[in-house]
Amino acid sequence: MKWNRIYALFVARNLEFVRDRSSLAWNVLLPVLMIIGFAYAFTDDNPEKFKVGLVAGSELEMPAGQFRSTRYIKFIELDRVEPNLRKVERHQLDLLFDVGSRRYWINSTSANGYIVEKLLIAAYADSAVNLQKSLVEGDEIRYIDWVIPGVIGMNIMWGALFGIGYVIVRYRKFGVLKRISATPVTAMEFLSAQILSRLWLLVAVNVVIFVAMDLFVDFRMHGSYFNLLLVFVLGCINLICCGLVVAARISSEEVANGLLNLFSWPMMFLSGVWFSLEGAHPWMQKLAQFLPLTHVTAAARQVMIDGAGLLDIADHLLVLGVSSVILLFIGAWIFRWE
């Protein structure tokens, strides 16, 4: 590996990216527009004003059934109490009711929780049942706080897959790769330059987006910036390597486009970018674990929303790191100049 060759390719690719203004603008504007769009789209126009989690093993007894039939409350059936208490803390649930033990939890700072509690007590007013109240504490997690890590992850995914995959296929189709192959540059040097160039451009572009969005919507960031950067850098490398594998041999832009879409669209919907997969079919949840964007989004969310440390997200980092190495070797192994 000769660094001067890698540097020459790195510089040329950066110049190409930065001077392609329409592409650059699209890379920055798309995620910003999406975040703004989602911030407004999900601003309280839902007719179901309240969310209540119900842990009910069997059919509901009468007072609970009456409460269950209240309009404008969204009732979510849950299996257990423990993992869902956090949702009450984050205001994702206004009230959590364990029907069997007749115990409920509300957030002491939640206005919605206060109102739903009154409705629950009213439903049980004519019965002799005593309900047990428990209080939890925690700040509200807005949808925008929840969705931003996923949107940045998604932007990295598009930039990595298409920025590497499509570009290499175009280089191959028009003979740019053939010309480079006639020099002493090796495949590994060429691929390294492409990875480094795309990596720093993705990181730079997404840092700009992150800062700009923070100014616009002041989203939640409880964890370490270093940990978040590590998640996104590993995510970039992993998705770039995915792009390399897709582009390793093909020379048709149409085929590349199809393959990259085949790879990216399932990630868009199964990686928990826009909505949680909790409650989805188990096979769908298992499939999601094989998608790199799932780990990027989950780890970034843990860092930003829960303030998770490296140990808390170690499983996601390990999956991203190991699969990146495997994908890089596969990509380099099957790579062809022509």
Added chain:
Amino acid sequence: MSIILKVSDLVKRFGSLIAVNEVSFEIREGSCFGLLGPNGAGKTTTIEMMEGIKQPDGGTLHYRGEPLGEAFRNEAGIMFQTTALQEFITVREVMRQFSRFYPHSASIDDLADRYALHEFLDRDTRKLSGGQKQRLLLAMALINQPKILFLDEPTTGLDPQSRHNLWSQVQQVRAQGATILLTTHYMEEAYELCDEIAIMDHGRIIAQDAPDTLLAAHFNDVVVQIHAADIPRDIGEREFQAIYRHDSAHIVTSDVNKTIERLLALNIPLHRLRIRARNLEDLFLELTGKELRA
């Protein structure tokens, strides 16, 4: 002169098609070697195997007695038939990029001066004309001060003036001691530039030598060329076995005086008559039965 590149029994197959079939030749250091052939003869496949771009299915290639390796990569300059460059990059930037690929490189300013690229150095490569782009590609092929230069149909698509300019630039490179391997469709180009030519057809070399030696070996006659409208086709074919090509009738003869006397006897107007020696185009037609640019 020593042998710089030796090609032995080179074979390349694409499925059931044998594109290059046991091709062997040697290129002397400092010479200009031309590889000629009709479309599909296998010359580009042969040159791409020699450049190390395509892997042969059989045979060997030796550069200065060694299999092609890093020394060859560092010392070879290559100009492909068609090359795309990265987009949004200027002439200076692409030359700087390629200069960094090699351990030793020529000065960008010197190359720009020599190939009249100075005024375009800061221009996007996509905005160059055909001739300017060919000059840039030649400059890029020379950026590592190559010992051996591969030129695959370097003047295809250029206007006559640009073509002649490129010939003189190739001759300058050769004068500086570089060995040149050239493929071309243009016989005039091969005759002008090459010390030795090999003619390929159906993946094989069917003739190889210095152009004049090949012509002398195959022909001892000349061509009398008359405008086709001046000699009716039935008379031309019956009396002179003339071959009609484009708007000319070609009469091959070893006795020009006798042919002219016979033409006068038949009242054929001679004011557009031309007598020319046999050339590589004729040799090519004779050996392959095809016109070179068919």
